[in-house]
Amino acid sequence: MSLVRVNTAFLHNFMATHEVTALQEQVTSIHQMLHSTDAPDFTGWVDYPNTLNTESLHRIQYVAQEMRNNSDIVVVVGIGGSYLGARAVIDTLKPQLFQKDNNAPEILYAGLNISSTYMVELLNYLEGKRVSIIVISKSGTTTEPALAFRFLKNFMDKSFSPDDVKKRIVAITDEKQGALRKLADKQGYQTFIIPDDIGGRFSAFTPVGLLPMAIAGIDIHKLTQGLTKAHKHLNNHNIEQNEAYHYAVLRLILNRKGRDVENYVSSEPNLYYLTEWCKQLFAESEGKDNKGILPIAMTFSTDLHSLGQYVQDGKNIMFETFINTGKPTADIPVPTLDGDIDGLNYLVGKTVNEVNQTVMHATALAHVEGNVPVISLEMDNLDEESLAYLMYMFMKTTAMAGYLNGVDPFNQPGVEIYKTNVFKLLGKPGY
Amino acid sequence: MSLVRVNTAFLHNFMATHEVTALQEQVTSIHQMLHSTDAPDFTGWVDYPNTLNTESLHRIQYVAQEMRNNSDIVVVVGIGGSYLGARAVIDTLKPQLFQKDNNAPEILYAGLNISSTYMVELLNYLEGKRVSIIVISKSGTTTEPALAFRFLKNFMDKSFSPDDVKKRIVAITDEKQGALRKLADKQGYQTFIIPDDIGGRFSAFTPVGLLPMAIAGIDIHKLTQGLTKAHKHLNNHNIEQNEAYHYAVLRLILNRKGRDVENYVSSEPNLYYLTEWCKQLFAESEGKDNKGILPIAMTFSTDLHSLGQYVQDGKNIMFETFINTGKPTADIPVPTLDGDIDGLNYLVGKTVNEVNQTVMHATALAHVEGNVPVISLEMDNLDEESLAYLMYMFMKTTAMAGYLNGVDPFNQPGVEIYKTNVFKLLGKPGY
Numbered sequence: 001m002s003l004v005r006v007n008t009a010f011l012h013n014f015m016a017t018h019e020v021t022a023l024q025e026q027v028t029s030i031h032q033m034l035h036s037t038d039a040p041d042f043t044g045w046v047d048y049p050n051t052l053n054t055e056s057l058h059r060i061q062y063v064a065q066e067m068r069n070n071s072d073i074v075v076v077v078g079i080g081g082s083y084l085g086a087r088a089v090i091d092t093l094k095p096q097l098f099q100k101d102n103n104a105p106e107i108l109y110a111g112l113n114i115s116s117t118y119m120v121e122l123l124n125y126l127e128g129k130r131v132s133i134i135v136i137s138k139s140g141t142t143t144e145p146a147l148a149f150r151f152l153k154n155f156m157d158k159s160f161s162p163d164d165v166k167k168r169i170v171a172i173t174d175e176k177q178g179a180l181r182k183l184a185d186k187q188g189y190q191t192f193i194i195p196d197d198i199g200g201r202f203s204a205f206t207p208v209g210l211l212p213m214a215i216a217g218i219d220i221h222k223l224t225q226g227l228t229k230a231h232k233h234l235n236n237h238n239i240e241q242n243e244a245y246h247y248a249v250l251r252l253i254l255n256r257k258g259r260d261v262e263n264y265v266s267s268e269p270n271l272y273y274l275t276e277w278c279k280q281l282f283a284e285s286e287g288k289d290n291k292g293i294l295p296i297a298m299t300f301s302t303d304l305h306s307l308g309q310y311v312q313d314g315k316n317i318m319f320e321t322f323i324n325t326g327k328p329t330a331d332i333p334v335p336t337l338d339g340d341i342d343g344l345n346y347l348v349g350k351t352v353n354e355v356n357q358t359v360m361h362a363t364a365l366a367h368v369e370g371n372v373p374v375i376s377l378e379m380d381n382l383d384e385e386s387l388a389y390l391m392y393m394f395m396k397t398t399a400m401a402g403y404l405n406g407v408d409p410f411n412q413p414g415v416e417i418y419k420t421n422v423f424k425l426l427g428k429p430g431y
Numbered sequence: 432m433s434l435v436r437v438n439t440a441f442l443h444n445f446m447a448t449h450e451v452t453a454l455q456e457q458v459t460s461i462h463q464m465l466h467s468t469d470a471p472d473f474t475g476w477v478d479y480p481n482t483l484n485t486e487s488l489h490r491i492q493y494v495a496q497e498m499r500n501n502s503d504i505v506v507v508v509g510i511g512g513s514y515l516g517a518r519a520v521i522d523t524l525k526p527q528l529f530q531k532d533n534n535a536p537e538i539l540y541a542g543l544n545i546s547s548t549y550m551v552e553l554l555n556y557l558e559g560k561r562v563s564i565i566v567i568s569k570s571g572t573t574t575e576p577a578l579a580f581r582f583l584k585n586f587m588d589k590s591f592s593p594d595d596v597k598k599r600i601v602a603i604t605d606e607k608q609g610a611l612r613k614l615a616d617k618q619g620y621q622t623f624i625i626p627d628d629i630g631g632r633f634s635a636f637t638p639v640g641l642l643p644m645a646i647a648g649i650d651i652h653k654l655t656q657g658l659t660k661a662h663k664h665l666n667n668h669n670i671e672q673n674e675a676y677h678y679a680v681l682r683l684i685l686n687r688k689g690r691d692v693e694n695y696v697s698s699e700p701n702l703y704y705l706t707e708w709c710k711q712l713f714a715e716s717e718g719k720d721n722k723g724i725l726p727i728a729m730t731f732s733t734d735l736h737s738l739g740q741y742v743q744d745g746k747n748i749m750f751e752t753f754i755n756t757g758k759p760t761a762d763i764p765v766p767t768l769d770g771d772i773d774g775l776n777y778l779v780g781k782t783v784n785e786v787n788q789t790v791m792h793a794t795a796l797a798h799v800e801g802n803v804p805v806i807s808l809e810m811d812n813l814d815e816e817s818l819a820y821l822m823y824m825f826m827k828t829t830a831m832a833g834y835l836n837g838v839d840p841f842n843q844p845g846v847e848i849y850k851t852n853v854f855k856l857l858g859k860p861g862y
Binding site (some may be wrong): 009050079080081084095097098099110113114115116117118119120122123124125139140142143144147149150151154179180182183186228233260261267268269270276279283284286287288289290291292294296297299300301302304305307308309310311312313314315316317318319328329330331332334335341342343345346347350351352353355356357358359361362363365367369370392412413414415417418421422424425426427428429 | 453498510511512515526528529530539543544545546547548549550551552554555557558571572574575577578580581582584585588609610613614617685691692698699700701707710711714715718719720721722723725726727728730731732733735736737738739740741742743744745746747748749759760761762763765766768775777778781782783784786787790791792793794796797798800803809843845848849852853855856857858859860
């Protein structure tokens, strides 16, 4: 059974059923290619759920438990796909909007920018605390995480004994080669392996994501159960039975009708990093060769009072994907106000989440009225299993969408151009 | 002298000088209209810098000091323009990426969403702390802040004595009418006034923004000095001498060439809410009648490893506005690594911010190469004066841009449609 439903009720004004079914043949052949024995490079994530064995999960769990025991803070050093998967899952399932979870170390992130202010503040904050580091990089030479790790390595060497440092730094990197592999082996850090055939933005459920998630108290066994369900259910060429492909096809049809922007909408602020993860996954996989959909994200109703005017009434370049995650982490009834001065007593008897859900529904109707198509992805509730399912589904969606649109969803040539320019201007030897 | 320069060096491939000068006549007539005695409604912000008197600033300062003294936490209750101005200034000038400032109360925000999870976490977090509330709403009946204030009023009435509550709740609202005015007068809360002729998104430097800013330790006298400078310098019809209008004209020309998306880019994560404030200002002012530019924002280099692929190589629907704020809050030299395993020793001798600035410059060049126009707004450093200058400049830019594009920059008709739909579905009496 699928844990995510694709609701097309808000799309009737924008497309006809036959436009969807017309793509079945193409979908079938791409599906067969993705699942064939000579599948393209970097499709290791497709069958990865089958290869996750109890032993490797146990080792992750064991190292995570050690870090939970001996750390006040764990700093995850990585950029792009090296931190977004972990952060998406942690922030979504362990909302810590105002206060830290006392049972888990605080998880911080570094190496995801080159801000000196950020680095100075981070180093000050770490001072005197029991710190551990997870450094994540395939090559070990990506500028941002390598630079951040120089500072953090110095901090660790200064703050802890050599033996303690070895326990407190874990490298997640290539099995055999690269600067980080070399450094980790030389220094005796523990390591986990980034599989060769899985690109950064598809790596959330490899050790890259699973180790930080486990440290934060996420149940990684349940995550893998969700993955296994998704792997099984979404291995189906039929558009009407495979929500990942259905969603891919709907996006493609809307894009071909001139909708160049996709707005990922949620009504819960703790889903912010889930939509950030989506943005990378879809933009890097599909945004190339002058093609693709620009992914943006909004939290409603916050952004209805900011960008809502444009969505409703601006230029029609957008469609929306509502991520409706069902039952919230906590709910609370609307309180009465004596005298009803603010006129809200008509809401008494409802919970806050019921009001929130109604606002989302009313907004979808208003946006359709304003000529903005809305795809609604619906879940009953958000837990480890259903979140992993949703994220695997998105990976399958973007793989299908890329091929349907005639681009390779697994490369990122545009990222290389800016890197080369940077190295030239910085005077890197050889550039 | 202007505190913000508009650098057009990255625009040569995309427009010619005569396209800019061709708009001078239209700019002049809109300028005269904005500054005439029969200016349109909601232009009170234009000359507002002149009306800010020492007495009203002193009162804000006084109330802020009281709240600083008696509060661990100040909750700002407001949505859209009622919190974004304050948050933009506070987060930009008092970066608190990891740790709170011990000399100021923690500033939290509520009434900006309808998330039950958010509200439950907030109420738990406030328990046992010395809390004050600033509730901001012109009408007092906007659903989000009114609903949040019901919870917070109950919390305050339960946690503090009636006399203490009166000192701990400040309402910023209409001078005479509306639900919040009525409630504040009945309960004896202190109040500040939202001027009638200034809309929410233009209200950052009225008490709406100034009170929370002062509580956070922002020097509001220096802010007003920046405003006064901006008011004086940007009161000039000449496109070449008025950066606000120059920027407005560049945006319009790019938009007419099919650039429907503007990407606000900064290289410092603490500018996040400044760009959120920009997004509201520009989207609500210009996104109407099927027109306008969709504002999005990115932090580089973080998002170069996420959305960079699309910007470089995706569909050409975008232009970028780099906000280069000059000298950072803190800087630090790149450390050496023995053996140079990561190959970064060529950066030794530079500071982290020098690397960051070079990456920004190299990225602008790469994006221009990828057919993405880049406007660069440049400042020497970021303090109260220059930030207020920049924000006032943006207000003047969007006012000019709206009129140049044939829309009223001071209304927001699209926001009303969704509200009506919400009230219908929620069963509000009269809908």
